[in-house]
Amino acid sequence: MADAILYGVAQSIIERLGSSTIQQIGSIWGVKDELEKMNRTVSTIRAVLHDAEEQQVESHQVKDWLLKLRDAVFDADDLLSEFSTHVLQQKEMDSDKMPNKVSTLFSSSNQFAFGLKMAPKIKAMRKRLDDIAKDRKNFQLTLEDRPLETRVLTRGRDQTHSFVRKEEVIGREEDKKAIIDLLLDFDMEENVSFISIVGMGGLGKTTLVQYVYNDEEVTAYFDLKMWVCVSDVFDVKAIVEKIIESATKKKPQNLEMDQLQDVLRKNLNQKKYLLVMDDVWNEDEERWCSLRTLLLDGSKGSKVLITTRTKLVADITSTVSPYFLEGLAENQSWSLFKQMTLGKKQEIDNPNLEAIGMDIVEKCRGVPLAIKIIGRVLYFKKTEAEWLHIKNNELTNVTQLRDGIIPVLKWSYNHLPSHLKCCFAYCSLFPKNYLIDKFTLIQLWVAQGFIQSSEENLQLEDVANEYFMDLHWRSFFQEAVEDQGRNMCFKMHDLIHDLAQSISRIECTLVDSKAKNVNEKVRHLSFPFCHSSFFKENLTLLVKANKIRTFILTSNPHLNSFAEASYKQSVDDDDFISFASVYLPSMEGRVEKSTLKTLILTFKYLRVFDLHGLQMEAVPKFVGKMMHLRYLDLSYNYFEFLPGSITRLVNLQTLKLIHCQKLRELPKDIQKLVRLKHLHINGCKKLTHMSCGLGQLTCLQTLSLFVVRKDLEGSSKHYGELDELKKLNELRGKIEIKNLAWVKDATSKSKAANLKEKQHLSELELVWNPDDNVGIEADHDDEGLLDGLQPHQSLKLLRVEGYRGVRFSSWLSSLTNLVKLRVENCKKCQHLPPLCQLQSLEELHVRKMDGLEYISDQDIIASSGSSSTKIFPSLRVLFLEDCPNLKEWWRRDIVDNGDVATTSTSTSSSHQYQQQILLPYFPRLAALIIQDCSKLTCMPLFPNLYRFSLRNASWKPSQQTMAMTMNTDIESLPEEWPQNLISLERLDIWACPRLTSLFRFMHLPSLKNLTIARCELVDQLSDDTECHLRKSTCLQTLVFTGISKLESLPTYLQHVTNFGSTI
CATH class of the missing domain: 3.40.50.300 (P-loop containing nucleotide triphosphate hydrolases)
Incomplete structure (x- = not known):
């Protein structure tokens, strides 16, 4: 990895030295010539890295030279980072003292103070680099001053052929x-x-x-x-x-x-x-x-x-x-292993040897080449001791043999451009089988300076995302799970992980909890265990590695996965309390404040500091001394406030405070964190307000929560209002805005938030907290407030909760890219705006809408802009819950073109009925859940349904959906259902008091799972149609629950031969 990391750091140094700020400082300090010489030296070093990396394989002298060079380049980078930090801090001090005057950064006193301290350091560093650069001549290293990423290694692999036995x-x-x-x-x-x-x-x-x-x-x-x-x-x-x-x-x-x-x-x-x-x-x-x-x-x-x-x-x-192509199954892997280790003999006589062999096969994770390589080694070893030795030395040692799997994978790695090599090797910090979050990894890469871009308008996070996708495409990452396009979590195959560790060598170390030594030259440390006592007991050991740049805790995958889940969707307090009671104690005590102080003061070059889940009740003020810090994770801790010194971290890019349940407020001078891009505060339930000045952080990309202060009378001098969002147009991902009922000057403030210009936001949650009405003005203009909060039309997900207006804003119909819509607890709302124009909508959730009578008050066909009866072409999930006054989907009783009709009280045959009426239908709806909607009588059709759940609801909507007319008190499944619900796999029926017959349920052609709950007359099921059930299709699970009179199953169910279970 040396070539990639050194090349990246060298490139970073060259860019720093070429900046106007550094050049200006150099002129003032009288070290301009020194900086220019350093630039030329580093450029020369960069140009020979390619050849040096190749020669070090055969030459220990070149390897030692690269190690010396590595330390010097890192130290030079730290020095220039220190310069930049002082400049930023001085600018902030000057802006506080003299906001209307010219900065005193380059005043005579500052020139003298900075120059006196820094000039000797620059000269010494330049000389050190020069001396190392001169030594390159001893090795006849070839100059090749071109980017590593354009270079393709041409070491050949054996030619393949078409024959195989x-x-x-x-x-x-x-x-x-x-x-x-x-x-x-x-x-x-x-x-x-x-x-x-x-x-x-x-x-x-x-x-x-x-x-x-x-x-x-x-x-x-x-x-x-x-x-x-x-x-x-x-x-x-x-x-x-x-x-x-x-x-x-x-x-x-x-x-x-x-x-x-x-x-x-x-x-x-x-x-x-x-x-x-x-x-x-x-x-x-x-x-x-x-x-x-x-x-x-x-x-x-x-x-x-x-x-x-x-x-x-x-x-x-x-x-x-x-x-x-995936890996082999376990039994196939075992067969291959036996073939390679035993030859023609196919069984292992020694059970102990067999157990060891199965453990080894499990380590290979289905990779045939790994199984073959290890099998060939074991073929010549017959004793338990020999097999145990290979097993316990792990696959990394075994597969580094000639022509083994690691050389093959290393060959893959050699084809990576340089900008991907260091990113990939950095992943060795995560334990095997660890679920890594893509967004977190991207932030870590950026914090380490691995991501570079020559385009000023391109965010480094976007470049890093391309890096990630490139590695994913090249099969270095696998088991990727994408969350509706918003995020991705992934793992590394064990052998790929071994490759990363073999490449990273001393750069990255997963610290063993029983470790007796940590390499002093290591730059990145990860702690994959839960013993907080380790830090105190091994403090002397750790502080020797005083130049580390990464300190991360990878001990608790539960916290890792829960953090991401809480970001993607709301997590209730009860869920967190339950979670914390199980998993947080596994950290085995708190890290003592004195230990934290020592770590902070020792690791002064840290770029990444992860202290999540340590149960801290206070954050040490010394954290403000970590001038190089770019990434700070304090999630899942118990402090109420952050120290004011944290605002001295002017290089900070990411601040994570996820589920800090007791946190009450953010730092008052948060605007001093001028480089902050990501502020993760989701799950901070007790946060009372946002800090005034937040809106000055125009680089901010992540702001997961915005809390409006619950105080209509108090001064807003120290509290950020909605207009803090005005200039934050780089925001992306998700933002939840809470306590909207407490917004003063609602219409003007909401427009000032300027959500319409935030084109990168993908998720928006607007929460009014309707249960908290004490002190709120009766004439509060909720409708004007919602009108002003119009988002950009690129929005993908929208949630509105507790809105108290009668009508929804018309802009809702213009969100043509909306994929998911949740509307809940809006008690006064009588109907939604036309939604048929939302052609991309895949999920619609409507909950606790007491005043809602119709989903739409317009002609359902006319409002869709089409003469077709097909509506919502992308809708796959529809959830209607606790809408006691919801009557129909649309308001009009009859559309005067013969396309739509309301419920008829007369009974007629299906054929006659379909000749007269054709209802609109959802072409892709797969799941329909209706709960506690007792007045609902008319719905569009859903011919491709896979799941249908009806609970505490009238049967009328289900009848009407099937283009049927029947008496309200249904006793059996309508005969038209089997031909209309040909794709239905799951059906849940709740609280239908007159249901007695299950006969036609057996004829739903795709039905696999049927649940009957709280249908008291179901015990009277008839057996007179037994002969027809012999042809029943694919029902596998039948569940009866809450039926006190049911003493036995009907006899005809014995002919349904596909049952997997009956409960």
Whole structure:
């Protein structure tokens, strides 16, 4: 990792030295020449890093030189960071003292004080770097002054071939079948289709494709088969030569590119061919297109099968969805292991040896190459002691053998551009199997200075996100879970984690709780354990590593996951109390204040300091001395206030205070944190107000909570009001605005918040706290307030709670990108604005709306802007709860075009009814939950429903949804339901007092789960239709609950043979 980190830090130094501020200071201090010399020296050092990194593998002298250089470059970076910090602090002091006068930063007294202290340090640092740079000549290092990220390593990998013995392939039958199905698919639109198989190194992509390539059915289907190994050098001419050689069995001799393309096209013309391109790394789309054009002359059904480690290559090359190859199942892994360790003998006689072997296989996590490598080692070792030795030395040691898995994965790493290498290696700080949050990781990368951008208008976080996605595409991250596009959590495969640790070496250390030593040169520390006593007992040990830049706690994955969950959605106090009682005590006591003081004063170069979950009741004031700090996590602690000294952290970018349940207020001078970008305060339930001056933090991107002070009479001098949001137009992600009922001058203040200009916000929660009405003005203009809080139309999620107006703002209908809408506890609201225009809406939740009579008061067809009866084309989840006066979806009784009609009280056949009436319908609705809506009588149709839950509600909405008319007191399922609900898999029926028959429920063709609750007459179920139930479909689970009279199940259920359970 040395080349990547040193290159990044060196680049950072060069950028700092070139800044106008540093140059101005240099002139004043009389060290301008020294700074310019330092710039030239660092530029020279940067230029030889490429060669030095390669030579250190064979030369201990070069390795020692790189270690000396590493320390010097880090120290130089710290020195320049100190300069920048003093400048920022001085500016803040001057702005406080003389807001209307010119800054005194460069006054004579300041010149003398700063110059006297810093000039000697600059000269000494410049000389130190010069001396190290001169030593490079001893090693004849080659100057190569170009960015590492443009450099492609060309160390070759062994050429692959198309042959594999069937007995060598274990556990890939399903994968083989899936790929063969793709190859033999004749109905693809293109004549020539391009299919990618994506997976990390060692998964067996090549072996699988060899298996497919030699399948008899595949061979019979294609007129021509070709195999080429592309590897890392994507030379179009060389690849074309390989394809021709594979097709003709003759190597083309001395042909120019034009001649080669002619030969290739003639060989492919009107032939249904299969071309395997194994091990493709090229990410240059233009190069790919220049080759692809030459491959399009095959007849319909031709396929090009590509194997790659990166999703990015698949995105560039594939015309169909890539096939992502996973690891082997446990039993398949065990079979492969036995094959490699035992040869023809397939069983292990020694049970102890078998147990050790299974533990080793588990460590391999289904990666065939790892299993093979270890199996080959164990083949020559027969005793328990030998196997235990290999097991206990872990896979890192085993797989560093010649041609092992780590060299293969390291080869993958070598292909990373330099800006990704340090980002990837930094991930070694997280324990294995740790669920890492993408946003957190991005903030850590930025804090360490790993992220650079030459574009002034591009946020570093956006660049870091691209870095992350690049690593994900290259299969370095896996098991990614995305939260509706808002965030992503992921893990690293154990072997990928081993790779990261082998690369990071002394840079990053996961501290063992039983450790007796910590390398003094380490720069990043992680503590994956819960013993707070460790810090006191090993203080002497820790303080020796006094130049660390990262101190993070990775001991409690529960806190990690709960923090992210609380950010994505509201977490109740009860949930947190329950959570804390179980998990927070696992920290085993508080860290003593004296220990914290020692750590803070010792680790003065920290960029990242994580103290979450330590049960601190007070934050030490000494934290203000950590001038280099960029990231501070104080989440899940018990303090009520933050020390004023925290505002001296002028470099701070991220401040996390998640679920600090007792925190009452933020620092009064928060505006001094001029570089603050992320303020995480979600879950701070006792926060009473926002600090005045918050609006000056124009770099702020994350502000998860904004609290309006509950005081209409008091002075606002020290309390931030809504207009603090006016200039915060870089906000993104989620913001919750609380206590809106207490906003003074509601209309003007809400407009001043300027939410309409915050185009990066994706989630907005507006909360009125309707239960807290004491002291609130009766004539408070809630409707004007809501009108003024109009967000940008790019908003994805909106929640409105406790709103006290009668009507909703019309801007709600203009949020065309809205994906999720929650409206709750708005007791006076009688209807919502037209929502049919929200074509992207996927979820709609309406709860506790006492005054709501109609979802819309307009013609449901006219308001959708379409003559079609299809409405809400994207809606998948609809939740209606506790709306006691909700009558219908739309207000009008009859739309005068024959498309819509209200409930009829007469009974008629389904055929006659559908001839007369066609109700609007939700084309994609999958889940419908209706609870405590007793007056609801008319709803649109939902033909593709998967889940339907009805609780304490009239049956009328369900009847009407099926385009049916029946008596209100339903006794059995309407006969039209089975033909209308063909996709329904789950049905919950609650509190339907006259329901007696379940017969037609058995005919819902896709129904798997049926729950009947509080339906007291269900014990009278009839058995007279038993013969028809012998053809019942896929019901698996039947649940009866709250039915006191039910003594036994009806006899006809014995003929439903698919039951998994009956409760």
